[in-house]
Amino acid sequence: MARGADLFDEEDELDTGDLETDACVICMSGAYRPRLPDPPQVSIPAHAAPVPSVSQLAADARVLERENQALRAQYELVSVNNAGLAVHASVLHDHNLAFLRRAHEGYREGMIMLENTLLSRERAEQECVALQVRVASLRDRAGRVDAAEARLLALEDAAAEQYHALQDQFAAFQALVTDLTAQLAAAPPSASSASLAPLFAAQGERDDAHAERDDLRVERDDLRVQFATAQAALPPDRARLDAVVAERDLVKQAVGLAEQQRDDAFSERDRHRRTLVIVEQERDGAVDMRDQARRASVTLRRQRDATVAERDRACLASVILEQQQAATIEELRVARDSLSQSRTEVESAQRLNAPLQDDLRRVNALLVAHAEELCWGTTRIHELEGSVATASTLRVAAKSEMARAQTCSGATHSANLTLVQHALSGYIQVGHIAVWSPFILGSSPIGQKAGSFCQ
Secondary structure, eight states: OOOHHHHHHTGGGOOGGGGSGGGOHHHHHOOOOOOOOOOOOOOOOOTTOOOSOHHHHHHHHHHHHHHHHHHHHHHHHHHHHHHHHHHHHHHHHHHHHHHHHHHHHHHHHHHHHHHHHHHHHHHHHHHHHHHHHHHHHHHHHHHHHHHHHHHHHHHHHHHHHHHHHHHHHHHHHHHHHHHHHHHHHHSOOOTTTSOSHHHHHTSTTTTTTHHHHHHHHHHHHHHHHHHHHHHHHHHHHHHHHHHHHHHHHHHHHHHHHHHHHHHHHHHHHHHHHHHHHHHHHHHHHHHHHHHHHHHHHHHHHHHHHHHHHHHHHHHHHHHHHHHHHHHHHHHHHHHHHHHHHHHHHHHHHHHHHHHHHHHHHHHHHHHHHHHHHHHHHHHHHHHHHHHHHHHHHHHHHHHHHHHHHHHSOHHHHHHHHHHHHHHHHHHHHHHHHHHHHHHHHTOSHHHHHHHHHHO
């Protein structure tokens, strides 16, 4: 009988073809149903009843013995067939268990793969949602950067226009300063700024030049007044120039800061663009992963459907096997019932044959006794033949004596002849009595046994 562990070790070699009826000789041939022989056409005498014919009784005994042998052969065939059916049912049961185990393992693996795929799909969808949120935030930041860039460009244009206006004002102030410088250069120099050499040279002529000096002092005072007036008019222009220069420096600093902010905004925009490209690549990868997960999910669903279909086929095959097993069990039950009925009939036949067997044993004993009596009669016949031969010898001797007695005299010879004749007749009577007296009087063993059997 095949074991379940061996079948589980070789479960990869199992196939649905192993469950078909073409793969089994017993399934092709079917269960053997024993055929009971016809009832014996013999007349079995009752117990202790006289037997009408010994030869008929022996013939009936031979018929019953042949029927007994046929029943024994039927019983052996049914036993072998039952053993084969039991082995076959065990093998089919083990095959069914192995097939069901494979179906359960495949279904379990398919469900695990499906759960893993669903979990990976959920994780991919969550990552995709997170990436979409991140892309939306990056797009908002990019929009804000674009708005800041537009404001920066507008501020840069305004700063450039203000810078050009300040440059025009600075050029105007420079022209004014140049004009004032030219006016100062065109004015006569003061005493402090004049050379003292003419004064030392004119010391000798100081007295002569007192009048001219007074004129010069008057003119100098006028020039000082004009210079003071020019100096008094110059500080507001310088303050305005310093304010313009300071404003220009502030504008340059603001322009530099704006350019730096613009460069930072550009770098941040480029960084955000690169991040956006990376996010888009990640989004594309996530979309590809989602598509792969969907394809894997579709594949797993197909595998699950195939596994479910295989499980259904296995269940159907199991149902068919259970039906076949039920039919086999029913056939085994019928065979067992037939076998038990055959056993009952055989036992009843044996019980009915018991008196016949006793009669057969008595007949066999009678036949053996008859054979012994035949042997004993043959021995007696041989003895009688010897006696007859002796009597014949004596008769020949008597005849010779009678012949001699004819040549001899009278009374002595006639007396001897009479004695010889009486002796010869006595021998013949003794031989007849020895041969027939056992059969007539029943003194022999066969006669006694025949008499007891007839009684």
